[in-house]
Amino acid sequence: MARYLIGLTGGIAAGKSELSRRFNALGITVADAxxxxxxxxxxxxxxxxxxxxxxxxxxxxxxxxxxxxxxxxxxxxxxxxxxxxxxxxxxxxxxxxxxxxxxADGPYAIAAIPLLTEAGGRQQYPWLDRILVVDVPVAVQHARLLRRDGISAALADRMIAAQASREARLALADDVVVNDGDPDHLQAKVEQLDRRYRALAAAAKP
Structure with missing residues (x-):
């Protein structure tokens, strides 16, 4: 049973699914909200x-x-x-x-919660030991939404505005992955975080 629990969050089109996939490939359970x-x-x-x-x-x-x-x-x-x-x-x-x-099997597990900030953060999820935010500039979110969903610029603006601000998400973060470039650069960061989380889990009380 996992003894250390990580919350993963980020704005729309920030790359939460990609990060989840890479942690999962390392044998880590990712529970998706x-x-x-x-x-x-x-x-x-x-x-x-x-x-x-x-x-x-x-x-x-x-x-x-x-x-x-x-x-x-x-x-x-x-x-x-x-x-x-x-x-x-x-x-x-x-x-x-x-x-x-x-x-979950393994030393730690991840709860992927897109609206963690909007839902009350640590107050509503006090059982999370640590929060990981995948972060991108708003302009990158906007461009990805246009490309991914084929929507208008105005709708992309509204979708981003409907979520918590980038600053509010970052205020919750213990760890931040900046995902504003080629997704392949994420692997080294995920492996680094995996080592850190395994060490934290090993040090946690049973």
């Missing part, structure tokens, strides 16, 4: 039952799956409804992430 978010609203889950109880049975598709389009319309039309959804899903996501990390 996006995967956890889908799991806690899967058919038959307590989370989906609570969502249906709050929003009504019309929020479900005929096959019992969550109607994500209908839910999206509801929560973007009402801050209160969005908060109600978050109150149902966020605690369950945090619990699942922690359980996945703690049960």
């Amino acid at each position: 996006d995967v956890a978010a889908r799991a806690v609203v899967a058919p038959g889950s307590e989370g989906l039952a609570r969502i249906a109880a709050h929003f009504g049975p019309g929020i479900l598709l005929a096959d019992g799956q969550l109607d994500r389009a209908a839910l999206r319309e509801r929560i973007f039309a009402s801050a209160r409804e969005r908060q109600a959804l978050e109150a149902i899903t966020h605690p369950a996501i945090r619990t699942l992430l922690r359980e996945t990390c703690e049960q």
